[in-house]
Amino acid sequence: MLSFSFIKKETLRADIATVSIHLTHTFGAEALSFEKKFTNSAGEEFTLSKFKYYLTNFKLIGNSSKAASVESYFLVDEEQPDSKKLIVSFEPGTYTGLRFLLGVDSIRNVSGAQTGALDPLHGMFWTWNTGYIMAKIEGHSPVSRMPGNFFEYHIGGFRGETNTLKQIDLKFPQALTLQKNRQLKIQVQADLAKWFSGPVDLSIAAKPSITSPGTNAKRIADNYADMFTLMDAKTNEP
Amino acid sequence: MKKTKSTISFILLVTIAFGLMADSCKKKDASAYNPTLETLSVPEGFPAIAYDFNQNPLTKEGFELGRKLFYDGRLSRDGNFPCASCHQQFAAFSSFDHSFSHGFDDGFTTRNAPGLFNLAWQKEFHLDGGINHLDVQQLAPLTAPNEMAETIENIIRKLKADPDYPGMFKSAFGNDEINSQRLLRALSQFMVSVVSSQSKYDLYKKGEASFTPYEERGYTLFKAKCASCHTEPLFTDLSYRNIGLPGIPNLLDAGRMRITNDPADSMKFKVPSLRNVVLSQPYMHDGRFASIEACLQHYTSGVVNGPTVDPLVRNRIALNRSEIVDIVAFLRTLTDTVMTKNPRFADPESKPIFSPDPEQHD
Numbered sequence: 001m002l003s004f005s006f007i008k009k010e011t012l013r014a015d016i017a018t019v020s021i022h023l024t025h026t027f028g029a030e031a032l033s034f035e036k037k038f039t040n041s042a043g044e045e046f047t048l049s050k051f052k053y054y055l056t057n058f059k060l061i062g063n064s065s066k067a068a069s070v071e072s073y074f075l076v077d078e079e080q081p082d083s084k085k086l087i088v089s090f091e092p093g094t095y096t097g098l099r100f101l102l103g104v105d106s107i108r109n110v111s112g113a114q115t116g117a118l119d120p121l122h123g124m125f126w127t128w129n130t131g132y133i134m135a136k137i138e139g140h141s142p143v144s145r146m147p148g149n150f151f152e153y154h155i156g157g158f159r160g161e162t163n164t165l166k167q168i169d170l171k172f173p174q175a176l177t178l179q180k181n182r183q184l185k186i187q188v189q190a191d192l193a194k195w196f197s198g199p200v201d202l203s204i205a206a207k208p209s210i211t212s213p214g215t216n217a218k219r220i221a222d223n224y225a226d227m228f229t230l231m232d233a234k235t236n237e238p
Numbered sequence: 239m240k241k242t243k244s245t246i247s248f249i250l251l252v253t254i255a256f257g258l259m260a261d262s263c264k265k266k267d268a269s270a271y272n273p274t275l276e277t278l279s280v281p282e283g284f285p286a287i288a289y290d291f292n293q294n295p296l297t298k299e300g301f302e303l304g305r306k307l308f309y310d311g312r313l314s315r316d317g318n319f320p321c322a323s324c325h326q327q328f329a330a331f332s333s334f335d336h337s338f339s340h341g342f343d344d345g346f347t348t349r350n351a352p353g354l355f356n357l358a359w360q361k362e363f364h365l366d367g368g369i370n371h372l373d374v375q376q377l378a379p380l381t382a383p384n385e386m387a388e389t390i391e392n393i394i395r396k397l398k399a400d401p402d403y404p405g406m407f408k409s410a411f412g413n414d415e416i417n418s419q420r421l422l423r424a425l426s427q428f429m430v431s432v433v434s435s436q437s438k439y440d441l442y443k444k445g446e447a448s449f450t451p452y453e454e455r456g457y458t459l460f461k462a463k464c465a466s467c468h469t470e471p472l473f474t475d476l477s478y479r480n481i482g483l484p485g486i487p488n489l490l491d492a493g494r495m496r497i498t499n500d501p502a503d504s505m506k507f508k509v510p511s512l513r514n515v516v517l518s519q520p521y522m523h524d525g526r527f528a529s530i531e532a533c534l535q536h537y538t539s540g541v542v543n544g545p546t547v548d549p550l551v552r553n554r555i556a557l558n559r560s561e562i563v564d565i566v567a568f569l570r571t572l573t574d575t576v577m578t579k580n581p582r583f584a585d586p587e588s589k590p591i592f593s594p595d596p597e598q599h600d
Contacts, residue, residue, distance in 0.1 A: 112293060112373035113419040120377055121390040121418050127377040129368040129497050162499070214499045 016089040017178040019060065019098070021186045023076060023084040024231070025051065028193045032078065041197035044204045046141035046151070051078035051192060052124060053135035054104050054117070058088045060095040060178070061169070073104070073117040075124065092180045097171040098233075102225065103134030105165065106158045129212065131156050134164050135224060137195060143205040151204050153195065155220050157213025164213070164221035170230040178235065187231040198223030271412040273297035278358055281435035283443065283471045289358045289372060289430050294423040296431070299409040302586070304428030306406065307421065309585040312396045314386035315342050321379065321386075321425070322585065324351045328578055330514035331355060331432065337525025345384030348491065350525035352510060353518050355577060358430040359472055365507045365523045367478060368497040372429065373422045390418045397421070432583055434513045435471075436576035439568075443471075449571065455561075456568025463555050464565070467509045467548075473572065478506040479548040482541035489524060504546045513572045530569060534562045 025032035032051070039045050053076050059069040070088055077083045108118060109131050124133045133156040144151045157164045170188065178184050196202045200219045210216045276296045280287060294300075308325075311317040324339035324347070325331040331354035333339040338346040349365050363369035369378065379385040380393065397403040397416050404414035411420050439457075441447035449457060460468075469475040478494040483505075494503035507523040521527040527536065537555040541547065557565070577583065 110370050112290075112371035113422040115417060115419045119418050120374065121394075125374075125377070127369075127374070127381055128364075130370040130374055 017092045017180050017182050017184065019058075019088050019090060019178070019184045019186060021055075021058075021086040021088070021098070021188055023086070024187065024189045025078055025084070026189055026191050026193075028191065032192055034078070038193075040193065040204070041201055042203040042205070044141055044143045046139050046143075046204060048078075048137060048139040048192070050136060050138035052076065052122075053102060054124065054132065055086065055100050055102060056104055056108075057101045058086075059099040060090050060093070061097040061099055062093050062095045072100075073108075075117040075122055090178065092178050092182075094175050094177045095172065095184075096175045097169055098186060098230075099167065099169050101165055102168050102228075103156075103165040103221075104132040104158070106163075108132070109158045126154075126156060126212075131158055131213065134166075134221065137192065141204045141208075143203075144208040145205070146208045151208040152211060153202075153209075153220055154211045155217045155224070157217050159213070162213050162215060162218045164217055166221055166225040168225070168228050170228060172230070172233045176233060176235060183236050184233065185236050186233045189229045189231050191227050191229065194227040195220060195224045198226060271408070273299045273410060276301065276431075278431060278433070281433065281440070281471070284435065285359060285472075287358045288361045289426070294373065294426060296427055297410060299406070300411070300424050300427040301431055303403075303406045303410045304424040304426065305583070306402075306586050307425050308428050309587065312400075313380060313388060313393055315388040315392075318342075319386045321376075324379075324385075325354050327580075327583055328517070329353070330434065330517045330574070330578055332518040334517070335519065337520050339385075341385040342383065342387035345387070347382075347384060348489065349523050350520065353514055354429055355432045355434040355513065355574075356472055356511065358433070360476060362476070362508070365510075366494045366497050367508055372426045373419075376422050376425050390421075393421065394418065428583075432577065434574040434577045437513065437574040438571040440574075442571065450567065452564050452567035453571050456564035456566070457571075459557070459561055459565050460568050463557065464512075466550055468512045473512040474509045476509065478503065478508055479550075480505040480507075480544070480546045481536070481551050482543055482547040483522060483524075483526070483536070484540075484542045486524065486526065491523070493523070502546060505544070506546060512569060514574055514578070515569050516573055517578065530566050531562060534565060538562075 027036075027038045030036070030038070032048070034048050037045055037047055054074065055076055056073045057069065058072045070090060072086075072088050074086050075083060076086075104118065108114060113120070118132070120127070124136070125131075126133065133154045136152070136154045138150070138152045140149045141151055142149055155164050170186075176184060199222050202220055202223065207216060210220065274297055276298055278287060278291070278296055307313060308321045311320045311323075313320060319341060324333045326334055328334065333351040337350055338348065339351045341347060352365065357363075357372055360372070361370070363372060363375040364378070369375040377390070380388055380390065394416050397407075403416065407416050407420055407424075408414040410424060438447050442449055467475055467477065467479060480493070492504050494506040495501065497503075515521075515530060519528060519530075521530070521533050527533050534557060537551060538557050539554065541551050541554050543552055
């Protein structure tokens with residue numbers, strides 16, 4: 001049977017340990033909500049209506065040089081609370097941090113029709129210029145010149161200098177030992193304010209729509225690469 | 239003792255029962271999924287196939303499913319626009335006599351529909367090469383608001399509700415699940431199977447046909463003046479080039495640059511195959527020329543030079559009127575009616591128009 005689960009199927013083994021990653025979305029210090037108004041670093045007020053991104057290729061970094069990795073593809077969606085809890089299985093061991101990609105690796109961008117989290121029907125795939133949208137936000141702001149004051153940032157592109165794929169490393173405060181049949185619970189905060197400020201600040205008035213690969217998309221990806229913070233990591237019974 | 243014995247018999251019974259169940263499941267599966275594997279043969283002189291059949295093994299069942307889907311209007315939002323509405327078999331699967339093709343809500347496409355054949359030898363799709371795999375190309379026309387304008391979710395819903403499709407998906411893929419990957423892969427199986435390699439030119443190359451003096455002279459001229467881009471045997475080198483077409487009002491199409499963002503690619507489009515070229519009029523990415531002669535005249539006297547115009551056409555191509563006649567005669571040998579009339583590629587629901595019907599003569 002094929003599964004529609006967002007978690008890729010893997011062989012069940014007795015000697016695995018799991019890592020559960022719990023994501024919390026914020027804007028600065030405030031909890032994210034589509035009901036609230038926020039103000040970005042350019043002083044522009046806006047509301048959000050969409051926030052989705054891919055987290056893939058999870059690895060645990062150990063004291064040994066070998067990383068424990070697993071084929072894992074998740075689509076996180078602010079509107080789907082369940083999508084903010086990710087479960088990944090790893091080999092037991094002692095680890096110092098978590099590594100993953102924000103976006104979809106280039107192999108999956110060039111391998112034709114995919115299923116599960118990578119199914120093109122999730123609205124995260126460009127049909128006219130093949131490739132996944134790594135992350136997107138949409139919303140409204142009085143400063144946007146677009147119809148209905150709409151703004152949209154669909155960030156993607158996996159080639160060359162405008163590659164938007166980001167490797168995220170979250171270091172644990174201290175090395176953690178993950179035993180079999182145990183679960184490592186990790187709390188991660190994603191701060192959407194980072195989309196707007198970084199090496200090049202983003203102004204909604206100046207650029208209300210970015211929906212193709214290129215320099216502009218790359219700039220936003222350079223900004224949001226910094227959005228994740230590890231809040232807590234501890235081992236629990238599963 | 240008795241109790242132990244009955245326990246053992248019970249365990250035995252359960253084991254046997256489970257064994258039987260497992261066995262019958264296996265048998266049922268085996269009888270249900272037994273697709274007929276097919277091999278796409280490489281015509282003599284053709285390069286190796288680019289399409290990856292390891293991911294999507296070609297089967298009779300997959301091909302037939304793809305064929306039905308290709309001709310099914312329900313893949314479009316209002317039911318009027320199957321793939322075949324813009325890709326007509328008699329026009330070598332291009333849009334006959336249309337510079338742009340009709341789409342949903344009186345929409346028009348913004349580029350001339352290319353003929354669909356020999357796709358198994360291509361790695362990039364669309365005139366700007368923006369699509370890197372045939373399986374995902376289909377998402378573009380299926381969802382574009384000016385083409386079929388449908389969502390993948392709706393297509394899957396319509397196919398699931400159909401009396402025939404679930405069974406066809408089961409025969410092609412092992413169970414009746416219908417998802418986007420299977421839909422796209424089935425369509426690919428049909429499309430890669432359309433091969434054009436049986437024109438008069440192909441017979442000539444095999445020594446099974448001879449050219450007229452016009453065709454012979456045209457072939458010699460073609461090899462000297464056209465073949466560096468329209469390379470045999472596909473009659474395209476699959477590169478992107480700007481051939482110096484002057485801009486036309488209300489259509490700003492940057493071509494390949496739209497994909498690469500590289501100004502060096504401005505106004506470049508994929509070199510089209512010239513196989514079946516007489517069937518696919520009008521010509522160029524925007525269908526601006528109604529005849530092959532007009533295309534050739536562009537190369538002799540119409541090229542407008544700009545920074546990205548191809549060095550091979552910058553100085554124009556010298557051809558006199560009789561040479562144009564000869565080249566056109568040669569291009570006519572590239573028509574493959576074996577493909578355009580092959581009932582295997584036709585609408586599975588249509589009846590052959592010209593098939594002999596003894597009853598009618600009574």
